Amino acid sequence: xxxxxxxxxxxxxxxxxLAMNAPEETAPAVVRSSRKSWMLFGLAALLAGSxxxxxxxxxxxxxxxxxxxxxxxxxxxxxxxxxTAAQPQPAAASTAVPVPAPPPEEITGSGYVTARxxxxxxxxxxxxxxxxxxxxxxxxxxxxxxxxxxxxxxxxARDKARIARDILALEVEARRADLALARDADARSRQLAESxxxxxxGAAEARVAFxxxxxxLARAERALAQSALDLRAADHAVGQLTLRAxxxxxxxxxxxxxxxxxxxxxxxxAGDGSLLTIVDMSGLAIDADFAERSIAAFRPGVMAExxxxxxxxxxxxxxxxxxxxxxxxxxxxxxxxxxxxxPPPGTRPNMAVRIRVIAAGPGATDRSN
Numbered sequence: 001x002x003x004x005x006x007x008x009x010x011x012x013x014x015x016x017x018l019a020m021n022a023p024e025e026t027a028p029a030v031v032r033s034s035r036k037s038w039m040l041f042g043l044a045a046l047l048a049g050s051x052x053x054x055x056x057x058x059x060x061x062x063x064x065x066x067x068x069x070x071x072x073x074x075x076x077x078x079x080x081x082x083x084t085a086a087q088p089q090p091a092a093a094s095t096a097v098p099v100p101a102p103p104p105e106e107i108t109g110s111g112y113v114t115a116r117x118x119x120x121x122x123x124x125x126x127x128x129x130x131x132x133x134x135x136x137x138x139x140x141x142x143x144x145x146x147x148x149x150x151x152x153x154x155x156x157a158r159d160k161a162r163i164a165r166d167i168l169a170l171e172v173e174a175r176r177a178d179l180a181l182a183r184d185a186d187a188r189s190r191q192l193a194e195s196x197x198x199x200x201x202g203a204a205e206a207r208v209a210f211x212x213x214x215x216x217l218a219r220a221e222r223a224l225a226q227s228a229l230d231l232r233a234a235d236h237a238v239g240q241l242t243l244r245a246x247x248x249x250x251x252x253x254x255x256x257x258x259x260x261x262x263x264x265x266x267x268x269x270a271g272d273g274s275l276l277t278i279v280d281m282s283g284l285a286i287d288a289d290f291a292e293r294s295i296a297a298f299r300p301g302v303m304a305e306x307x308x309x310x311x312x313x314x315x316x317x318x319x320x321x322x323x324x325x326x327x328x329x330x331x332x333x334x335x336x337x338x339x340x341x342x343p344p345p346g347t348r349p350n351m352a353v354r355i356r357v358i359a360a361g362p363g364a365t366d367r368s369n
Contacts, residue, residue, distance in 0.1 A: 110352070111336075113284055123149065129261070143245060149241040155238055162231055165230070179214055255274055284349070305355070
């Protein structure tokens with residue numbers, strides 16, 4: 001710093017001496033010399049001030065700029081080391097730190113337990129309940145009688161159809177006998193006509209009678225077949241009076257009472273019309289609703305855990321079974337069905353359940369239809 005100031009003072013003194021030692025001239029020359037002296041003096045002052053300012057501020061520059069070469073004549077020469085230091089240095093190689101994968105997404109939903117096979121039985125018409133053969137909780141087999149209906153009209157129609165069938169069966173037997181007699185009479189008439197014992201017209205009448213007997217038999221047999229169909233239909237109607245289990249299961253509800261009159265479903269006095277309900281407890285599933293924005297998480301490989309409100313300390317696993325084809329516009333949800341894996345004993349349809357789903361990892365493939 002002192003060296004730089006010394007250089008500035010030396011330059012100023014030199015300029016001043018040049019101005020003071022100028023030769024004396026005539027008046028105009030003196031004026032020009034005076035002007036020139038003042039100009040040189042001002043230039044010296046300007047250079048001195050710039051040098052001082054640069055000297056004071058040079059040390060305040062950033063490290064990278066302090067070593068740059070300068071054009072000032074009093075600056076120190078720049079060394080190769082200073083130039084090398086001023087050049088930008090390559091950044092040190094950074095070691096990549098692996099970013100941990102985000103934790104699996106957890107989705108929650110709620111639903112209820114449902115039976116895969118469940119049926120509600122209704123009466124086929126307006127009838128009187130003659131008997132109830134089961135109670136709530138009974139285990140029944142396929143085809144087992146559940147409720148007996150009186151069905152007086154159906155029983156009467158069946159008896160009438162049976163009698164008609166029997167009468168027509170006798171009619172067929174009579175027509176068959178008539179046909180046999182007509183056949184014999186026709187054969188004799190032909191023999192007698194050949195011997196001349198009877199006229200040809202008499203033989204022709206015998207042939208006509210034989211043909212008519214065959215037609216009468218055919219009509220009787222057709223009527224008998226129709227009566228058999230009527231009787232079968234009447235028997236079916238009577239069979240409907242005995243309501244049977246369509247599959248093996250457990251009786252979940254019984255609304256029928258002996259002596260109660262039931263009305264045809266859809267009639268003005270039908271009401272609900274249900275008599276009893278059977279469920280198959282061997283195949284339980286869970287139907288749940290989830291926000292439709294989470295549908296992408298339901299792919300093969302998802303894990304789910306269910307907890308029944310009735311058994312909060314007994315969680316069990318679930319397996320994705322199917323996704324509803326249509327979302328609920330009212331609720332903004334999508335229905336999901338799960339298959340239960342070892343549910344707690346005592347699990348029953350319509351029980352409330354809470355579900356926690358862990359989304360599959362990135363390698364899972366999308367579910368195809």
